[in-house]
Amino acid sequence: MSVRMTESIVALILFALVVPLAVLPWVHRQYRRFGRLRGWSAVVAAAGVLYGCGLVAFTLFPLPVVTPDFCAGRRFSDSWQLHPLASLDDILRDGSPALWQVLLNVVLFVPMGFLLRYRFGRGPVTSAVVGVLVSASVELVQGTAVLGLYPCPYRLADVDDVLTNTTGTVVGWLVAIPLARVLPPANAEHDPDLAPPGLPRRGLAFAGDLLVFELTQFAILVVMALSGGATRELAESPRFTALLSAGTLTFYTLVVPLLRTDRATPGQVVFHLALRRVGGGRAPWYAVLIRFAVWWLPVLALSFGWVALLTAVIAVPALLRRDRRSLLGLLSHTQTTTKAAARAGTDLPTPADDRSP
Structure with missing residues (x-):
């Protein structure tokens, strides 16, 4: 496999890990603010998260192939362009390609200005300042070789990009004025979130636990x-990897719940669940x-097929019972509730409809 292909695969894997990691805090904040994760407000919030991830990807990727002569012959001017409006000279010299590049830089930040006004209610000055700061940060990362992670910069830090990006932010803010009159409210009304959490929400919490577990192990x-x-050499040892998996899983699914008053795992914390x-x-x-013994140890030891079968067995009672308790809840004499219901300290109602996401 070529070096470039390897770099591309690494970039894809990192992006696939970064996106869910960025989504987890958003999910937690969505439940904390609104008590729910559904409807137009969730779509708008998710669009903001995905836009932020895309901006990071645009800043960093494609990753370069670092060779022994990677930095040979590079000058300061190859990495930094500090002359304002130099892009106008490029347009006059190169024509349409340079013009399209400028327009792309403007369009790239239009969603930021739109979201700053429509979702966060920021004024024009604040939005412009945010556009300047974010754009300047992007150029700084590019001009410093990703803050020194690479031996020399592989992207050009251009002061004109700050100007065009800020222009895009202001344009997006202006576009949001008429659109906000016809679009639904960006922020939902608060839901008390007292209904029993459905299986989809509890399943996503389990997926969140697995994600945190895998990311921690990967980072180590x-x-x-x-x-x-x-x-x-130790990291490449299968025995050490197995021990690391067991230790990480035990920490997140046994130690953390025992230390918390709500007995929640990290994934349950994200989705505002409690035990x-x-x-x-x-x-x-x-x-x-x-x-832990009935569920998490088998998850660690069994293959995917057996885990899927075990999941179905555990979930069956929750589908049949009005209180939505799973086999885990029956065996441990516990009930998975929302955090709001746990704080209220009252018995959970059983709604006619499933209010899970």
Whole structure:
């Protein structure tokens, strides 16, 4: 496999990991602010998160192929363009290609200005300042070789990009004025979030746990691999990898819930879920142990097919029972509730409809 192909695969993997990692705080904030994750407000918020991830990708990718002569012959002017309006000379000299590049820089920041006014209610001055700061940060990262991670810059930091990006932010802010009159409100009304969480929401919390687990393990192994020497050899050992998996999973699904008053795993924290004793009160410590032994240990030890089968077995009671308790809840005498319901300390109602996302 070529070096360029390897770099492309690494970039794809990193982006696939970064996007969900950025989404988790957004999901948590959505539930904390509005008590729900659905409707137009969720679409607008998700668009903002994806736009931010796309901006990061535009700043960093494509990653270069670093060769022994990667920095040979590079001058300061190859990495930094500090003459304002120099792009006008490029347009006069090169014509349409240079013009399209300028227009692209304007369009790239139009969504930012739109969201700043439509979703966050910011004024024109604040929006313009945000556009300047974000654009300047992008150029700084490019001009400093991703803050020194590369031996020399592989993208051009251009002061004109700050000007065109800020222009795009202002244009987006202006576009939001008429569109805000016809679009639904960007922020939803608060939902009390007292209904029993449905299986989709609980399943997404489980996926969040797996994501946090995988990212932690991946980060540790990458740091060890970059350290070189014996540390790198240890990271490549299958036995160490297995121990790391067991330790990471145990920490997130056993230690963390035991330390928290709501007995929630990281994924449940993201989706504003809590575990409590049936009838009210804090779930006992042994309930966490039961859930860990019945669910998380098999997840670590079994293959994907067996885990899928176990998931179905555990979920069946939740589909049949009015209180939505799964087999884990029955065995541990606990109930998965929303965090708002746990704080209220009252028995959860059983709604006629499933209010899960």
